[in-house]
Amino acid sequence: MEKTINVYYISGNTGILARNLGKALLAQFPGITFHGESFPFIRTEEDARAARRRILTQSLDSRPIVFSTVFVRKLNDIFNTPEIHFLNVCEGFLLRLEYLLEARALRLPGSSRQHDDMIMAKRVNAIQFSIAHDDGTNLKDYDEADLILIGVSRSGKTPVSIYLATQMGMKTANYPLVEEDLQRRRLPPEVIRNRGRVAAISTSARMLHVFRENRYKGSRYARLATCAEELEQARELCQLHKIPVIISSGRSIEETATQIVHELGLKAAITF
């Protein structure tokens, strides 16, 4: 039977970075099964020892891998022992940066996510805006939007809008292309006049069919032929209005969102 390798992400803060890096690296080894767990907020030797005990108890069969974004040397030392494959995510880069910047690194946890009132306000406003402008609501405010996503019903506009708001601080509205838009090849004036910030999301007819069947099983709306037809009409409509179309099928929310911002030549309102 295939062996599972335990992987742990330890951090003085959320552990999000350790996990994201670990996941990206381990995904390059698709033949191996990994089991991952995070230990955030490792701040004291007691925290570190408790985490180490849990890690070793769970890993009697094979040596676990630990990715660490902890900055404090004496906390890392607790994990950096022969029973553990210890990977220090930051230390090597920090040494290199100290050398090339001719400066000393603080080595304090969580500095990159330190509270910044302006960033916080942008994210909160963008999230509120996107919730209030989901699914074609409040078109009157579209001039205020950083980005407007259009697409047929159930093409995946909402998750991308919410992601753009939460992670990039962009006020994103989304507008569903309804039958009338598709057949008359028209778009609301609020969309048209903000065209430079409009992108369309498309997907495969099969995926759309699956999503629609989940909601309205057996309906005409969910039929594969209806899906294919609407997607084709939407494609023509976008071509007519010179709106870029981004395909979301086979892509994660992150990829679709990044592709849209890239394609429109926009910049994230915040990067953090």
Added chain:
Amino acid sequence: MEKTINVYYISGNTGILARNLGKALLAQFPGITFHGESFPFIRTEEDARAARRRILTQSLDSRPIVFSTVFVRKLNDIFNTPEIHFLNVCEGFLLRLEYLLEARALRLPGSSRQHDDMIMAKRVNAIQFSIAHDDGTNLKDYDEADLILIGVSRSGKTPVSIYLATQMGMKTANYPLVEEDLQRRRLPPEVIRNRGRVAAISTSARMLHVFRENRYKGSRYARLATCAEELEQARELCQLHKIPVIISSGRSIEETATQIVHELGLKAAITF
């Protein structure tokens, strides 16, 4: 005058990981000003050369820093030249993992964010749920929630709920503690009976005052004394019902969300 150092994040995919790592590292050097820019989707030598040209044109004054999560050696080579401080985020770790896992890494871009239907469905459902259960709506569905956040009005429940849904796939409802709840020290039965998955968000009276003033300037609701009183009443209510209270002031959305999941002993529905 202080010099700004240009920093670039290049990636075969979204560039999110390169940027997050770079930001975390550079935040350890608070005395230096950095200007960051991402070049996602570097897939061909042409993409790489175009990015390199832009980087060098923008960095005539000082040698730029490039963080790369590109996996393809010949693309990295285009950036790894004397004009650039080149930091390869993945290569060192991949070599170490190849050795300890006794396996060969694929070195394909974006594998960690490769489309996974199950993860996608969990995220989409969680986002839809959180939007439909924002601000005390649809209490009848609370038994279905993975997590329920409570707190006084404007304490920051919505952004944390949306983050938990988007990034951790957790169906998160949020419920505002209204005057009646606070004065009678009561909670709706839908909250009470799911207590193991309920956390409260609190903040400082000053922050709450600022947020409320933004919305209803000069109102009794926004007054500092009202804010302090409501926060104290909420604290007592939570103590009575044994609900953990997480302080959001001075914390990023990520930190608050991670702290809540950690405190309740829950696991993210997805980790990716």
